[in-house]
Amino acid sequence: MNKPNRHNNHILETESNKFFNFKVPNEWYVDKPEHDYGVDYVVNIVTNNHVTGLSFSVQMKSKIKEKNSNFAVISLKRSTLGLFNTKLEPVFLVAYVQEEKEAYWSWYNELEFDLTSSQKTYTVNIPKTNKLSQIDWNPISKYVQEIFGVKMLVEGIKNLEYDEISNSQILAWKYYFSQDYEKSIFYFKNLLKEKPNDIAVLEGLAQSQYKTFHYKEAINNINKTINLSGTPNQHLTKACILAEDGMQNGIKGKIIEAKNLFKEFLNKDNTQFIFHYNYANTLSRLRYTKEAIYHFELCLKLNPNFEQAWKNLGQVYFDTKEHEKELSCYNKALIINPLLPQALFSKGVTLSRIYNKDEEGLSLMLKAVGNDENMLLEYQYTYFGIAYAYQKLENIKEALNWVNKGLDHYSEDKVYLDFKSNLLINNWKENEWLIDEALRFFEFRLELENDYKSLYSILLIKQLKDKEPIFNLIKKHTSIFRETSFESIKACDLDISDGIIFLLHYDKYLDFRNSHSIYRYSMHLISELYLVSTEFWEILDFIFAKSFSNAITQYFKDTDFNVITETILEDLIISTRSIKVMFPNTDFLQEDAIKIMAQIYSEFPTIIIREFGAQTGTINSVLGIDKTVTKPEFSEEWFEKLNEDSFIEMNKKLKLLKDN
Known part of the structure; x- marks a missing residue:
């Protein structure tokens, strides 16, 4: 009787996984993602039995033998590298060579690739001097701390000594690293009751409040850290908060202040792509389009894999009506990160609004908000973009549904109010089911802002036969007939x-x-x-x-x-x-x-x-x-x-x- 044979690839994979897991410190724990989209493991760092919240992703590659004497050579897909770029935590590349009974490692973050090229796969040389069997995990832990500190704009993260900090501090940073900012705010505030001048905690609190759109509190706390310490990183954080607050809430003065702060960083060091990126964002919002394009291009010259910069450059081209260039930028962003919600959404808006490809555009917009529900809160006119596309497709119910969602959050926004007014004015006669909602909305808007078009619509819908009530309403809501x-x-x-x-x-x-x-x-x-x-x-x-x-x-x-x-x-x-x-x-x-x-x-x-x-x-x-x-x-x-x-x-x- 023939028995099933186990494929050599499966044996090799099992052997390499066992080798890696055996080398990970016993105190740390390893999670295996439910779906393998380029990450085989997530390693969680534990210190003195405390889960720190620090982690790194692992990509495992196995081969029977390696001809190169200095490197273990592996191949990675462009889509996989694009995924690595989106991750907060660093990515640990491991190449296991069966004949050598050894694995070699390297940090992806330290390698350079141009993901906007036409290549579908990239070759990575992992130095054989980095033997997994001889690895010292303490520097690995510190490296992860540094990466988290840089990406989360809190310098104090680099200096956290988990042997010395309290359980409450560990919990606060754990929630911060896992991006559960509401919980981290709670713990950071409690910590400040005992030590109100703890700079790292103040920075963490300011960043948490910034991420949850509590801009006033964030500015207040970052200003405290600046008074206590005044590091460049803290000033950079303040500039980011001011820029985001100004852009989200239409406060031009804050955008100008942020622009000036970013310019100071550029004057000191123009080799950092992020400085050009931040400066370009403020320039574009202030309508300095030529300068914005110049600094986005400098940013992308320094880091061609920065998908958000490609997306934002595309937005500038939208403003200048250079839509072919705009779509090219979105496509490059999506080559790097096919799931980037902002690029998907912006491309969808342009396809619908400019090229009248409404179904394709709407599909991209819905995909974007499906990938990241936070987009609906982060960008004020996300609901509007979707509602507008549905209106063009003559799906009045869905258009009304999405504009109502927008008004739930922005009840006095004129763009949403005018859109709904026009939608109802143009459709209530042919759709009897709209009449009651139209009347309620126009009465609401009339009370809200004494809107004359709403009064007109009310009078049209009610079709009053008695002329005196019409006269009385006009007298009440206009300056005529006093x-x-x-x-x-x-x-x-x-x-x-x-x-x-x-x-x-x-x-x-x-x-x-x-x-x-x-x-x-x-x-x-x-x-x-x-x-x-x-x-x-x-x-x-x-x-x-x-x-x-x-x-x-x-x-x-x-x-x-x-x-x-x-x-x-x-x-x-x-x-x-x-x-x-x-x-x-x-x-x-x-x-x-x-x-x-x-x-x-x-x-x-x-x-x-x-x-x-x-x-x-x-x-x-x-x-x-x-x-x-x-x-x-x-x-x-x-x-x-x-x-x-x-x-x-x-x-x-x-x-x-x-x-x-």
């Missing part, structure tokens, strides 16, 4: 429901009115015989606001600049109705009434023509339309009607002539 009664609106024969379109661009109209006050027309109507009522100016303001907003709305529908003048002229022709409430008193002597009639007949059309010119000029400027192409013109027929209607309305008030 002194005007609903009876005066009816007297002027104005359709208040038709006029609500003024709310769509009322914010722009208010800006226009600030520079073109409606009362500048009062000189045309000054008279000793009457006093112009406030109601007249407010009703005229309402008519003007409608023509202004309606012109912009109609332009956006078909982008025909001629529609601007046509719409304004059509709306302004009814402005003569405001004459009905120009002044309350009509008991004039005939001679005085004739003077009033002559003045209004002459001056009121002048007011309307001046307003027409002001509105067309301003709207053309706001929309970026060449004024030479859109000369404001009105027909003789329109002008005659304006004069005729002015005369008729004045005669109705003054009753100088019979109606016929």
Whole structure:
């Protein structure tokens, strides 16, 4: 009966694993990852029975014999090396040679590779002088401490003596190294109660608070360490906190302060890639794009495997609209680290927004947040990017779902608020299930910031048949109709429901009115015989606001600049109705009434023509339309009607002539 044979490769693998595990100190413990993606073991360092939280990864390679007398030569995939670059802990490379009954070791962190090249595999020469059988594990432990100190920006880590520190200190650093920052904050704070000036603990606390976005506390504690010690590393930490706080919360002053600190480091040493990287990040946020590109390129010249620098350089190219270069940078970042969430997401945004590859772009964005849920909190507009892609794919439910998630975190952010407003405005009519949510949202936004478009949407959705409630809402939420009664609106024969379109661009109209006050027309109507009522100016303001907003709305529908003048002229022709409430008193002597009639007949059309010119000029400027192409013109027929209607309305008030 034939029995199964065990393959030589399996025997070799078992032999090499036993050799390595036998050499690891008994006090330390070895974990084997559930999935082998380039890491065979994670070795956890234990000192005096205390788990330190320090660890290093191990990549094992085995071979039967080695021809080279000075090196054990092994081959590693580019994807594996890319994974090593992403790890906090250092990576320990081990090559076991069966014929020699020996393993040789080297730190990956001390080797140099260009992972952006087209190579799929890389050769590594591990010196045979580094025999695993003769290794001293104490320097290994110290090396790991130093790497953690450098990567986590806490110099005190290098000097921790585990034989001398307390259990509470060991726990604090253990949670810090495992990146469980909430727990490390708790233990660091307790330690400071006993020793408030422990510099290493203060640094660890500041870094933990920085990683958990508690920037104010982080700055406070790093400032304490600077007052006590003032090492360059502490100033670098402060600059990083200021930069991150400024970028996350849009505080330009902090970004400028961080930029200046990073520049000081560069002036002292321009050979450190991380100094160029930090400086470039602040430059790009301050829109110094040429300088930012220059320093990102210097950074990548010094360290071509820094995937985050490739990603951030791509972001600068997005800002400069050089999208081919942008995608090239993202692709290089993803060659180094195929799972880099920021590069996946940014590439997805550009594919969707710029190249209209919405399905592919959305897939990358969802993959990014699936790989790193923290992205949703670290980057304010992650939810927006996904919602926008779903909207382009006409998946309204998912678009609404993602924008609502964004508003859960950023309830007053204008980008999210405007996106949801536009999503609901454009879709509630065709989707009955949206109506209730739309009404709730617009009422919320109206209460939040007195948003005029929200008021417009509420009035549109409710479709109020009674005009007085519409009037009352407009009076409550705008500066129009402060002194005007609903009876005066009816007297002027104005359709208040038709006029609500003024709310769509009322914010722009208010800006226009600030520079073109409606009362500048009062000189045309000054008279000793009457006093112009406030109601007249407010009703005229309402008519003007409608023509202004309606012109912009109609332009956006078909982008025909001629529609601007046509719409304004059509709306302004009814402005003569405001004459009905120009002044309350009509008991004039005939001679005085004739003077009033002559003045209004002459001056009121002048007011309307001046307003027409002001509105067309301003709207053309706001929309970026060449004024030479859109000369404001009105027909003789329109002008005659304006004069005729002015005369008729004045005669109705003054009753100088019979109606016929």
